[in-house]
Amino acid sequence: MAEGLDLLNNVELTTLVILDVYLAIDWYNQNMNFDGLEFLIVGSGFFGSVLAERVATVLGKKVIIVEKRGHIGGNSYSGLCSQTGIEEHLYGAHIFHTSNKRVWDYIRSFSDFTNYQHRVFTEYKSVIYPLPISLATINAFYKKQLRPYEVEAFMQNERANENIVNPTNLEEMAISLIGRPLYEAFIKGYTKKQWDKDPRFLPANIITRLPVRKNYNNNYFNDSYQGLPQNGYFKLFENILSNPKIEVKLNTNFFEIKEKIPSSCHIIFTGPIDQYFNYKFGALEWRGLRFVREVLNYEDFQGTAVMNYADELVPYTRIHEFRHFHPERVAPANKTLVVREYPQAWKVGEDPYYPMGTKENLDRYELYRREAASISNLHIGGRMGQYCYLDMDKTILLALELFDKIRVRYAT
Ligand SMILES: Cc1cc2nc3c(=O)[nH]c(=O)nc-3n(C[C@H](O)[C@H](O)[C@H](O)COP(=O)(O)OP(=O)(O)OC[C@H]3O[C@@H](n4cnc5c(N)ncnc54)[C@H](O)[C@@H]3O)c2cc1C
Structure with a gap:
């Protein structure tokens, strides 16, 4: 476990502790043997993890996931802050919400969910207002x-x-x-x-619509189902990936093992589609984010989970205070964890957050999409593969739908 934490240190997650040893996860395997492999999945976010689970459970096939980071879960990952014990979403607050019953039933087969209801406030000229x-x-x-x-x-x-x-x-x-x-x-x-x-x-x-509510309802989402995984996203992902037919290789970049993959293997790639093709049509542009965390000596800093900052002169867009996401848990009486979110310029190689959906980028994406579609056994998906903003529920639905197609191919 100590060595596992060292691996995390390498990716600058020094303040997080991981609760469980991932039994099915091979942290140290240097013998990357892909002989006879039928399914390789690149990335362990929702898109990759759901597909791995379906392939292993329904088709009974062995799956290897390669994940370049030191943890599973992609951008939805959460860990525990070592100074406060408060669960922190590492890549921005992630609230699960959906109106899709298939997705809701599927995800709840791996975890119970709390009844957390998201509410957002915004500060403008020193006055606080509810949103939307x-x-x-x-x-x-x-x-x-x-x-x-x-x-x-x-x-x-x-x-x-x-x-x-x-x-x-x-x-x-x-x-x-x-x-x-x-x-x-x-x-x-x-x-x-x-x-x-x-x-x-x-x-x-x-923007096509900016809904204005004619009542005092300040539940941020309109969806039928909403909540947070009872034991955190890290536990949820562990459960999704718990089938012994799934092997996860952390700290493994696909482009470094690509040549070892048998040509008959299905590759499900959830990284950036332009990177897959070595940027041959040019790089797709993204907006970046920077998260600045701070442990403060208060029981409660802002009284709510997310406070937006609408004034242009305040350089961050929002402050997350993570204790408020789990009011059902015990949090310290004299410490709280806050994270400020700063939008920033992005360059190739950095973590991409929001696609810049200009016409030029979308046209470029279409060239990559067509190229990918012409290669049999290659499936490119997820938010970076499809170059679009996807909520978690939509990502899961798209993964389930891709699996439906793969399953039909296997049956014929
Ligand atoms: C700031 C922010 C807040 C959000 N909040 C919410 C929310 O509240 N609710 C909601 O429903 N959705 C939210 N989302 C959306 C959510 O993050 C996505 O739906 C989800 O991450 C998509 O999963 P994915 O598997 O497509 O991608 P990811 O989660 O990004 O996973 C892709 C994985 O692939 C790995 N990878 C990439 N390239 C390689 C490679 N070459 N080799 C090996 N591994 C590789 C990456 O390391 C990563 O782990 C938010 C998004 C952002 C940006």
Whole structure:
């Protein structure tokens, strides 16, 4: 276990402890023997892990997962902070929410979920408002006491002030949906920080709707099911990968073992699609993130799990306070863990977070997608493989659907 933690140190996860030894995970295997292997999966995020589980359980086949990081779970991974014992989501807060019954039933076969309901607040000019924009936000912002049945007429008036009929950029689109004052308070600065671009230079189609709730409901998601894995994402992933037919090789980069893979082997690749093809059509652009963590000597720093910062001059977009994600657990009385999220420029080789969905990038992606589709036994998927933002439930659904296709191929 100590050696395992050293491996984590190499990837700068010094503050995390791993609770369990992964029995099926081969940390140290240098003998990478892929002879006769039928399924190789690159990446142990939701896309790769769900496919590994299905192939091992339903087809009864051996699967090897190669994962370049020192832990399983991809960006959904969580660990325990060694200073506070609080569970921390390493790559930004991950709340599980879905309206898809197939996904919900599938994921709950590996873990119970808490009944955590996500609520987000935002600070703008030193005042705190609830998000998404609701009657509570509108009344606080405009200092009014509107009733639900008065909201639509009020918003129509706000929209009519500028009467934008054919929005040509994100700013115009947002104003046409919610009016200028709400746009300037809650969208403009945040969007500028997120993309490092003035919303006037971002395409209108980034947003198609900005829902305004006419009541005081401040549950962030509208989905039928929501919660967090009872024992953390790390335990959830351990359970998904617990089939002895699944072997996980951590700290293993696919591109270093690629030549050893038999040509008949199915490769399920969940890394960046442009990297798979050595960037032959050019690199797809992403936005990066930087997480700055701090243990503070308070029982409670901000009173809620996520506080957004809408002002452009505040350099981070949000602060996560992880103790609030598990109110059912005991957390220290005098310490809390907070993580500030800073959007940042990205370059090839760094962790990609949000795809920059410009027309040029999407056209480029299409070239890669076509190339991948022409290679039999190669399946490229997941958020980096499909170059799009995918929530966890959608990622799981896409993996289950890909497995449905693979299964049909195996049956014929
Ligand atoms: C800041 C942020 C917050 C989010 N919050 C939520 C949320 O609250 N709720 C929600 O539903 N979704 C959320 N998401 C989306 C969620 O992170 C994705 O749905 C999920 O990570 C997709 O899983 P994946 O398997 O496609 O990719 P990943 O989780 O990124 O897994 C891919 C894995 O492949 C590995 N890999 C890549 N290349 C190689 C290689 N060459 N060799 C070996 N291994 C390789 C990587 O190391 C990684 O572990 C959030 C995303 C972001 C950016």
